[in-house]
Amino acid sequence: MEKIFDDVYLVHVPLPKSPLKYVNSYIITGEKPLVIDTGFNTEESYSVLNDALSELKIKRPSFFITHIHADHIGLIGRFPENYGVHISEEEYKIIEDSSGTNDYWLRMNEYLMRNGLPEEDLKIAFRILNSIFVGTYPDLLKINFISMKEGSVITTGNRKLRVLITPGHSPGHACLYDERDEILFSGDHILFTITPNITWWPSLQNSLERYIISLEKMKEIRIRDTLPGHGEIGGEPYKRIEEIIEHHKKRLNEIMGALDGELNAFQVAASIKWNVMNGEWNLFPKMQKYFALGETIAHLIYLENMRLLSRIERNGKIYYKKILK
Numbered sequence: 634m635e636k637i638f639d640d641v642y643l644v645h646v647p648l649p650k651s652p653l654k655y656v657n658s659y660i661i662t663g664e665k666p667l668v669i670d671t672g673f674n675t676e677e678s679y680s681v682l683n684d685a686l687s688e689l690k691i692k693r694p695s696f697f698i699t700h701i702h703a704d705h706i707g708l709i710g711r712f713p714e715n716y717g718v719h720i721s722e723e724e725y726k727i728i729e730d731s732s733g734t735n736d737y738w739l740r741m742n743e744y745l746m747r748n749g750l751p752e753e754d755l756k757i758a759f760r761i762l763n764s765i766f767v768g769t770y771p772d773l774l775k776i777n778f779i780s781m782k783e784g785s786v787i788t789t790g791n792r793k794l795r796v797l798i799t800p801g802h803s804p805g806h807a808c809l810y811d812e813r814d815e816i817l818f819s820g821d822h823i824l825f826t827i828t829p830n831i832t833w834w835p836s837l838q839n840s841l842e843r844y845i846i847s848l849e850k851m852k853e854i855r856i857r858d859t860l861p862g863h864g865e866i867g868g869e870p871y872k873r874i875e876e877i878i879e880h881h882k883k884r885l886n887e888i889m890g891a892l893d894g895e896l897n898a899f900q901v902a903a904s905i906k907w908n909v910m911n912g913e914w915n916l917f918p919k920m921q922k923y924f925a926l927g928e929t930i931a932h933l934i935y936l937e938n939m940r941l942l943s944r945i946e947r948n949g950k951i952y953y954k955k956i957l958k
């Protein structure tokens with residue numbers, strides 16, 4: 634546990650089996666203590682976060698979950714003694730939609746298959762995902778969620794934190810902003826050590842466009858300290874925003890260059906450069922192919938909306954080709 638300010642602590646909650654290694658969970662002490670993000674629903678994650686809370690003598694905190702990904706929300710079921718779990722209404726809708734079933738995620742998978750993901754790859758990727766998700770989402774039905782909107786305020790210790798809804802990385806991703814001290818708890822919206830994954834979601838169609846809009850929105854507030862959901866803290870947010878936007882522009886150009894004739898998203902993903910296994914697509918773990926495909930689809934949809942590509946649907950499968958001008 635690391636003390637960041639007199640009343641704010643950072644806990645590196647381990648994420649077993651994930652290349653992300655750990656999630657940054659923040660604990661704000663004082664009256665009505667608040668925990669921002671949790672970790673996977675595993676014993677290892679639980680003991681680290683629980684020990685940190687015990688050390689700070691916090692018995693009953695409230696929680697704020699930046700988004701629905703299992704590395705942020707997963708552990709919440711193991712802290713039933715709480716004063717409520719704040720989450721954006723969009724993310725709450727996903728919980729309702731997938732309550733007791735895997736429906737929401739199956740819709741996502743079906744869409745990836747329509748975009749060329751081989752069934753065999755999907756099965757393996759989904760088995761890995763499931764090994765992380767199982768035991769996480771069923772618990773969510775019993776949680777005392779408090780639904781948050783843009784501008785909702787959470788009072789904790791001597792701080793007032795405003796909710797900023799920043800769709801893109803997930804449909805209702807939310808950051809928390811302390812205007813007095815200009816601190817942004819950025820979740821997975823702005824990360825410094827990796828680029829946040831942008832994918833297709835059943836409830837967020839043009840996720841890349843929404844993400845870029847949400848990044849631009851961050852330029853309107855004054856940020857002195859950025860406390861992200863993974864990796865290094867306190868980088869330069871405005872510079873990072875430009876870098877991330879630049880990264881996506883490069884990828885959009887690369888995809889335009891790769892589109893030769895009519896291709897599905899899986900074929901496009903295989904022909905662009907990734908920072909995985911030296912870019913050798915055939916050596917990619919299935920899980921990485923799954924993420925790379927989602928990312929590629931988000932970019933293809935963006936280009937389609939820019940009227941640079943057209944989408945062709947044949948026998949339930951989706952293909953793209955350039956619109957020649």
Ligand SMILES: [Zn+2]
Nearest residue numbers: 700702802821
């Ligand atoms: Zn995430």
